[in-house]
Amino acid sequence: MAETAAPFLPRALRGSPWVFHVGTSGCNNCDIEIADCLTPRFDVERFGVRLVGSPRHADVLLVSGPVSLACRRPLQETWLDMPSPRAALLVGACACSMGGYRDAYGVAGPADRVLREVEPGARIAYVPGCPPKPETIIAGLVRLLEAP
């Protein structure tokens, strides 16, 4: 599920991943499932996850939705705003592979291609599903953090 390109994430980061969420023109279902992860039932704060308001504080970029042409630059800039070491978690079929928007006229490509335009070695994990369940998102995050 996780690709290895960057060096090991430091131990402290694995225990304290702060997450910044960008919706790049998805249908909003994935965003709702992401919010689910913070509810008492799933409580990702157990693993030290915090949803932060500024990309400068973030370690992991959550992307949901196909990247529309209008969202391409903002997504790349948000990624570059994040201090390294950083990683991306693509949530949902759209972000991973464009899903139903494949070959549509208004999209710039799946999020991994858009991110790798600015950082070829970006560390990226994929969480498929339409939308993925919160359990799947948590599993994806754990794989991303623990992958060598």
Add this chain to the structure above:
Amino acid sequence: MDGFGEWIWFLLVFPGAAFAAGLGLVLSWADRKVSAMVQWRRGPPPSQPFLDVAKLLGKEVVVPATSWPAGFLAFPFAAFAAASLAAALSWHAALGLPGRAPGDLVVVLYLLAVPPLAAILGGAASGNPLGAVGASRHMVLVLGYELPLAAALLVGAFQVRTVGGGEAAAGTLSLEGIARFQALAGDAVGRPSGILALLVALLCCQAKLGLVPFDQAEADTEIAEGAFIEYSGPPLAIFRLTQAVLLAAMPALLVAVLWNGSAGTPGGRAALAGKVLLVVVLLVLVKNTNPRVRIDQALRFFWGPVTAAAALALLLARMGW
């Protein structure tokens, strides 16, 4: 305190920077844990605040192109230094440690004004519009709570003059003098003026620590942490540590000024832990059961009822109650 070594120990280790930061991180875990329990969640493990800081210390420092770099990077350290000195003085008095501490109540109040000031300047130096919004909100909050906070804490010093038994305590503004007086004449919170002052001070504490309902300056969901928006890596870690130190310093200060009759005795030290924990849990419960108010509502609240209550407390203290 005479020796140079003793000074260094006082400022950097106990009860200064290292002790205050460590205790503050533990208390901030308590904050997150109690918040989680209120929401029927499990919450983070006790090591979480330490991991957060360790992680931030290992991250890249991004200095925005629009910023004033020297100020942007220096202000977090100013905030931390002032906060840990204030924590050292407060804990010195609250624990009733031997030796004379170098400052009195007025010095502590001045030092406690530095961290918000550093946040204002840091937010402004970042060149980010939301940082500027956060800085202006910090300013409004400081204007709102500083006066009632100072008035409420002065009640503790005022009683030394007006309540019988105060003759034994010299230097009415020194924290040790206040403790000595309370050992003779009873805790300030044992009198009506003291109870009112403690309530006022608790509300001001809530704003000083940036806890809901007075977290307008850092509102995550609204202005993305305001003045701290552009900070990353170690400078952000220093600001987080400063907040932790303040979380350790403020309850100790309230206790030292208003509730410190048993300072220095073994039983008093055990009670101190309970008192500090009680104050922190109260702050956290208020935080979790209230919505964020607007900044103008916060200012009106502090300048209206809170300042009036603080003035009433001073009046009561003047009458010896």
